[in-house]
Amino acid sequence: MNKEKIQKRLLFIPLLVMTSLLVGCASSKLNVLKPLDSQPNTVSLTLLDNTVTHVSDEDIGNFKAALSNSLINAGITVVSTERKNVPAIVGEIKEYNEGSRSLRYFVGFGAGKGSMKTAWKVIDSSRKEVASCSIDGSIASGVFGGSFYEVHDEVAKSFIIFFTSAKE
């Protein structure tokens, strides 16, 4: 094999590395159980930790912030739960496993994979459940192993898809 051919083949190595870094980052899967009929413009947000191994306050705070940001960016106002006359979004974290960023980075091939399972309900101002869905998120790789907080962002994005795709 001549040098030119070797040089051309070597060019594929950085491309392969770049592709492997970009593909397979955090992802989420939305399963709509009961679609939303009409999208409210103002909501309150409650997040419940129903995991066996409890989620830290910082992780809960970050997840709520990711959801609030996504809702605000979609033009929805997020208010305190003390306002009883607004629809409520109630999220439940069922499973939460951050995995290992080091293993994702140094080993890869699914090692250190992190995942979370969540369930969501939208409750209207008369305290009646009007919509529900479940969202599962996971991360198997990413830039420098990928932060698990990217899963928070992906789950929040999926929730916005569910919340903003009302029938009306």
Added chain:
Amino acid sequence: MNLSGRIRLPALFPVTVMTLVLNGCGTVFGGLSQDVKLSSDPSNVQVIDSVTGLKYKTPTNVSLQKNSSHSLEFSKEGYKTEVVALRREARFLWWFLDAFSLGLGNLIDAATGGLFDIKPNQVHVALDPIKKAD
């Protein structure tokens, strides 16, 4: 000058220039601090950065140094305190360009914080009231 019979001095010139230009490009172009928008419901909530100790009142825009992590504690009397940890994510573009400086740029950008982006760049917190039973 002839190195290995192939690399000539003029050919090294752009490589040298590129190495110098890309040294710490994240610091030069990305900056050492980043603006983060803080808001809350109710408003006028006290925010303490538990890492730096700095205090703010919502709503506000704060400029946070990128060379350290930040954890923001939102508190107001009668409401549950909420903590939001801001994360520092290495921007792949800076890391990739810095690699042309044979790692020196990566070290400079990592030390100054220029390599990183603070995420999220806006934080909205809706505080829950403390119930009497709590």
